[in-house]
Amino acid sequence: MSRFTLYDLATTIDARAAATGEGSYTRKLLDKGAEHCAKKFGEEAVETVIAAVENDRDHLIAEGADLMFHFLVLLKSRGVKLEDVEAALGQRTTMSGLEEKAARKRD
Numbered sequence: 603m604s605r606f607t608l609y610d611l612a613t614t615i616d617a618r619a620a621a622t623g624e625g626s627y628t629r630k631l632l633d634k635g636a637e638h639c640a641k642k643f644g645e646e647a648v649e650t651v652i653a654a655v656e657n658d659r660d661h662l663i664a665e666g667a668d669l670m671f672h673f674l675v676l677l678k679s680r681g682v683k684l685e686d687v688e689a690a691l692g693q694r695t696t697m698s699g700l701e702e703k704a705a706r707k708r709d
Contacts, residue, residue, distance in 0.1 A: 608670065608674070608684060609684065611670065611671065611674055612674050612678075612683075612684045614628075615628050615671075615674050615675055615678055616678070619632055619678055628675060631672075631675050631679075632675065632678065632679055635679070636676070636679035636680050639672070639675050639676040639678075639679040640676055640679075642672050642675070642676075643669070643672040643673055643675075643676045646665065646668045646669040646671075646672045647669060649665045649668070649669075650662065650665040650666055650668075650669045652665075653665045653666075
């Protein structure tokens, strides 16, 4: 059995975004616009934080999955690909996190 990846999820989101009709939650989110997608992502982020603070492992896993789904839908709503985010992360690996944060403040 192969491992499910974020790329698999992004591919599923792409396919569902192309769907028509009322059968796709992804399509419904995208039809409501990027601002709605951003709000849903924010809600999921808060729920993920709460699960982490409560030290509820199963809830954290479930909310983490929701968070990743809604993040990828948000990216899709703005025409950003997972590869774009990966490229930004890749650029950051050339320096420490503290150096990278300091460099962002200067920009």
